[in-house]
Amino acid sequence: MRSDFVLTIFIYTFLSGILTVTFDLIFGFTGQLSMFHPAVFGLSAYVTHLLVLHVRLPFWLATLPAAAAAAALAVVVGSICFKFRLKTFYFAVVTLAFAEMLRLIIVNWNSVTNGTLGLVVSGKPTIWWPGTGIVAIRGPVAWYYLTLAALGATVFICARVLASWMGRAFGAIRLNEDLARTLGINVFRYKLVSFAIGNALASFAGGLYGYYTGYIDPGYLGINQSMEVLAMVLLGGQGTLTGPIVGAFVLTALPHVIDLRAEARAILYGAILIFTILVMPRGVVGTLRAWRVRRAA
C-alpha cells in the first residue's frame, strides 16, 4: 500500500513533469511567459477521450490528432500574440484570455463535454508487450513506467531541439531580440516554433492524465493549473531541463506528504512562488549549479 502511494506521487510528478518541461521550453528557454499551457493540457484530455469514445480510435492514435489540434491552436494564438509583438505581462494576459475562452467553450458545450460535471473516462490505454500481446495499462507499476517513458521521451525531444540551431535561436530571442534579428534570426517564426512544439508535447500529458485519473473536467484548463506549472518551474529552475522536473516532484509530493487541503495547497504554492522569486530566483537547480561553479572556481 505504502509503495503504491509513492508510485502515485511519482506518476503525478512525471505527468506534471511533461507539462513543466514543455512549459519551460517556451518560458525558460525562449522567454515567453505563456498562460496557455493548461488550456492545451485540458483540451487534449477532452479531444483524446472523445476520439476514443466516438470515433473508436485506439488511445495512442487519438493522441496524435489531439497533438495536431494543440499545435494548430498554438500557431493561431501565437501568431496573433507575436504579430502584435506582445511580451512579458501582455503576452501572459492575452494567452490567459485565450485559455479562458477555451475553458468557457468546454464548460458551455454540454452536449459534447458534459459541462462542469466533466466526463468519466472508463477505458485504459493498451500496449503491445512481447510474449503477452496487447495488454491494458492498469495498476500503479504499469502507469509508473508508462509515464516515466513519456516524460523521458519529452525530455529527449526537448533536449534535441535545444541542442540544435532552434535552441540557439530560442536563447537569442530570450536574451536580446533586436540582436537576434540582425543576426538573421526570424524572431516571429522561432517564437512560434517554440510555442507550437511546447504545446504539442504538453498535449500528450493531457491525454495520459485523463486516462490515468479516469475523469476529465474543465478545471484542467483553469488558471490554478497555470499557477501550479509556473510555481514548479520557478522552484526547480527555469531555463533547465531538470529544474522543472525537480519542481514538479517537490510540489506534487509536498501536499500529499503533509496532507494539505486545496485551499492550503494554493497558499503553499503562493508562498513558495514568493520565496523563490525573492531568495532563489534561479530555482533549486540553477542555485545548485551556480554554487558548484563557485566551488570549482
Next chain:
Amino acid sequence: MACAAGRVSGARGGSLLEVRGVTKRFLGLVAVSDVSFTVARGEIVGIIGPNGSGKTTLLSVIAGMVPPSDGAVIWKGEAIQRLRPDVIAARGLVKTFQNPQVFAELSVFDNVLVASHLALKHARGRHRALTLVGIEGRAARGLAARVREVLGLCELTRAADQPAGNLSYGEEKMLGLAMALMCEPELLLLDEPASGLGHEEVDRLTAVLRRLHDAGTTLCIVDHKVGFLRGLAARVIALNYGRKVAEGRPDEVLNDPAVVEAYLGRAHA
C-alpha cells in the same frame, strides 16, 4: 578569411547598395533628409558627421531596423526598404551596433555560435532538420571550427570561454564584429566601431577591417573619428543635420567648407 569571403561572388566594382533619396522623420523631427549614395562591391565607404547628424538612423534604415519615410534602399537591384532586418541580414547586409550588443549570459564562443544561424542555413537549408535526429553533416560539424576561425581573426581566442558580460568595452565591440562576420556578410555596416576605443584598440580594429576587406568583404563604416576613417575608406560621405553635405575622397571631403563648418562652426569654414 574563408567565411567572410564565402558568399562574395563576381569581381569588385559592381554596385551592391544604392540609397536613393532616403528620408526619415520621427514625428516632426527630420533625422535623415533626402540622402542618396551608392556602395560598390569591394569598396570601403565611410560616413562621417557630427553627433546628431543622422548617421546611425541612416544605417538603421539601410539594415531594415526602421522603415524610411521616403526613398528607397536598393540591394543588388532589389528594393529592400520594407523587408525585416533578419531577411536583409540573410541577403548578406549585416549591421553592427554603436553600443555593443552581446548575449551577456553566454560565453564568447557561444555568442559567435548563435550568430552561425545564417551560415548553417546557407550551408544546409532544410537539411538542418537532420541535425535533430543526430545526423550532423559536414557543414554542421565544421561550425565550431569556423567559430574559432572568426574568434582568431577578431583576436578573441583567449576570451572564448569567458562570459561575454565579463568583456571590456573594446572586446565587446570586437565580439559584435565577430558575430556579424559569422553571418557571412557581403556588405558589413559598422556603426561607430571605433568610438570609445583607445589608440591600440583602434589600430587592432583597423588591422582586422583591412584583413576583412582584403578577403572580399565590402565595408560601410559610420564613425566620427575622422583619422580612423581617413586611413581606411577610399570614399567618404559627410552628413550634417540629416543631409548629405559632401562626398568624395577623404582629403577632399575633410577640406570641404561645408564639412569644416559642420565640425568646427562657420568661423573656421
